[in-house]
Every structure is written in C-alpha cells, then in structure tokens.
Amino acid sequence: MHFAKMHALGNDFMVIDSVTQKVFLNPKTIQALADRHRGIGFDQLLLIEPPYDPDTDFHYRIFNADGSEVNQCGNGARCFALYVTLQGLTNKNDIYVTTNNGRMILSINHNTVKVNMGAPNFTPKKVPFKANTPEHFYMITTAKGVQLCGVVSMGNPHCVVTVDNVNTADVTGIGPLIENHERFPERTNVPFMEIVSPTEIKVRVWERGAGETQACGSGCCGAVAVGIRQGKLKPNTPITVHTLGGDLEIQWSGVEGEPLFMTGPASFVYTGKINSNTIRQIRALHLAQLARKQELAAQANAASAPTQTATNAQTSAPVQNSTAAHNASSANNANATLSEEQAQAELENDPENFTIRSNA
Numbered sequence: 001m002h003f004a005k006m007h008a009l010g011n012d013f014m015v016i017d018s019v020t021q022k023v024f025l026n027p028k029t030i031q032a033l034a035d036r037h038r039g040i041g042f043d044q045l046l047l048i049e050p051p052y053d054p055d056t057d058f059h060y061r062i063f064n065a066d067g068s069e070v071n072q073c074g075n076g077a078r079c080f081a082l083y084v085t086l087q088g089l090t091n092k093n094d095i096y097v098t099t100n101n102g103r104m105i106l107s108i109n110h111n112t113v114k115v116n117m118g119a120p121n122f123t124p125k126k127v128p129f130k131a132n133t134p135e136h137f138y139m140i141t142t143a144k145g146v147q148l149c150g151v152v153s154m155g156n157p158h159c160v161v162t163v164d165n166v167n168t169a170d171v172t173g174i175g176p177l178i179e180n181h182e183r184f185p186e187r188t189n190v191p192f193m194e195i196v197s198p199t200e201i202k203v204r205v206w207e208r209g210a211g212e213t214q215a216c217g218s219g220c221c222g223a224v225a226v227g228i229r230q231g232k233l234k235p236n237t238p239i240t241v242h243t244l245g246g247d248l249e250i251q252w253s254g255v256e257g258e259p260l261f262m263t264g265p266a267s268f269v270y271t272g273k274i275n276s277n278t279i280r281q282i283r284a285l286h287l288a289q290l291a292r293k294q295e296l297a298a299q300a301n302a303a304s305a306p307t308q309t310a311t312n313a314q315t316s317a318p319v320q321n322s323t324a325a326h327n328a329s330s331a332n333n334a335n336a337t338l339s340e341e342q343a344q345a346e347l348e349n350d351p352e353n354f355t356i357r358s359n360a
Ligand SMILES: N[C@@H](CCC[C@H](N)C(=O)O)C(=O)O
Pocket: 011, 043, 044, 064, 070, 071, 072, 073, 074, 075, 076, 156, 157, 189, 207, 208, 209, 210, 213, 215, 216, 217, 218, 219
C-alpha cells in the first residue's frame, strides 16, 4: 500500500489514495498504524475515494488515531488539497470535494490553502450537545470544576473553553473530561482559547480521538466562531490564530448561515510503501501491547484497592489474561511471514473492514 505522510502546522496525517489501489482498513488497523512507537504515527488518516457526486473532483474520509470515523478536518482539508495537486491528480486551483459533512471548496496557492469551512452551527442538536436552547455560554460540570464554554459544530463538535493563559491551561486534564462528557453523545473536541485582542487569539486543542495535537483547524475555526458570537472577537476581519504548530488566518462575518474561511499552510513530508505482512505485524504487536497495558492497569488497581482484589480476581482477571494470551499469540503468528498474497488475503478478509470505494 502506497501512502504519504503530511502535516499542517504539526497536525500530522497518513494520506492513502484508494482511487488507484485496493485498501483494506478497519478501526484496529488504523489504531495500530497511528501508533507512534510501533507504527507510522499520525493524528488522523485521510482516505481518498473517487467522487460520490459527479460535480465534485474527489471524496475523502477522515479517521482519528483511535480509529473513529469523523466528518470534518480543517488541517486535513489543506493537506488533501496539496496532496492531490502534488500527485498530479488535479491541476485545478479550486478543488471541489465532499466529505461525510457535505461539499467543500479548497483554493490552493502554492503551499497555502484557503478552505470554505461552511457555516458554524450553534443548534445544540446539530453538534450534538444536550441543551434545550442555543446559548452563547454554557456551564459544564466536570470532576475538575465548572467550565464556562461555547458550543458549536464546524461539521464536527467543539466545546470552546476561554482561558486566561493557554500555556498554563490544564488541557490534558480537563480536555478528556469534556471530550467524554455525557452532554456530548458523540464526544467532542475541546479548543482552549486565550483572547489576545479582538483580532488575535491563542488556541490549544484537545482533539476527540487523538488527544492534544499541535494544531486543529476545525478547532481554531470553532474558537473564532464562538469568540465572535460571544462578542469577544471582531466579525468580518481576519483573525490571527496562534497554535502550538504555527499560525492560521480565519474570517467570519458573524452572520448565522454564512460560511467561515480558514487560510493556512500544508506540508508534504514523504511518500512510503508498506506491505501487507508489515501491516499484520504492526497490528498484532500493537494489540499485544494494548493488552499488556490493560493487564498492568488491572494489577495497579488491584494493588491500590486491596478490598476489591478478590472480586477482580474472580471476574475480570481471567478475561484480561485470555485477551492478553490471544493477542500475544497473534503477535507471534504475525512474526511468521506469510506470502504477500496470503497476508493481503488475511487483511482483506477481516470482518471488521470498512467498505471502501475504489477504482482499483
Ligand atoms: N485535526 C482536525 C480535526 C480532526 C477530527 C477531530 N479530532 C474530530 O474528532 O472531530 C482539524 O484540523 O480540524
């Protein structure tokens, strides 16, 4: 399987063209490939498919590092535009694409891409977010206190928390608590925004399914949309957004229903080829490592809660052990090299595979 490694402000991607080659993927394979120690390592995987709509040039799908499929990715959109241009798949400056979120127009100028991200949507049901009416501010109660935030969909959910200082914000502590909060039935991304001036902000994002990333395009768009709606940022003016990985320029009129525009760079890192045997091995070793981690966590729990040891020993421990044993044995099996055809057939026949549209 041929792929490219790309990034946009350090938010990194594995990009796979399934128009010209057969690809077999499922959530576990994606998680394994995303592993930064045993796999290729990335925040998101972009899968290019033939157009679903005859008026567009391409369709692409987006998967988080945890294997979940999502509908929107701002930095991914810019990398996608650069990829299809550099690979000679299009020579258009305005590229029409669809994702699971609908249509987008990507305008490329050298390594800079302007993306029409569509209209921010503040309707709770569309996010989805549990609230009766759309409000400018919501209070979300977490184990780390009550957070004052704004909630918006940019095609994907964002819960924007305004902080005094992004450098000291507890992104990795509060982020996962809000990501998995019961008011977000499909989980959420959590941008932390520091207002520098009405035209400048700093943003760090805890991403759903990927953890804190160097930058999150849709998260920065969500922050600007919420900042304008809450009266903290200026509408109809380019807003400079500083992320850990660099700067974006984002502009929105502030009028509901009108699109928001994001402009920023995209970078190509390398192209690679990975064969089916290697994918099998990466997957098996990743699963074995996961089981090992679960076992260690169970042991640590048992040690810190002596009164529960007997119950754990009778119930969860045998299950953990059998999972670990199963994964360890698949790790060993994966070390036995198959012919490429056999390895490919094994990947191809995994019942958890997604359906992928391809011309290959
Ligand atoms: N990094 C992306 C967003 C990727 C998807 C997100 N984690 C989600 O689950 O919605 C961006 O640049 O927008």
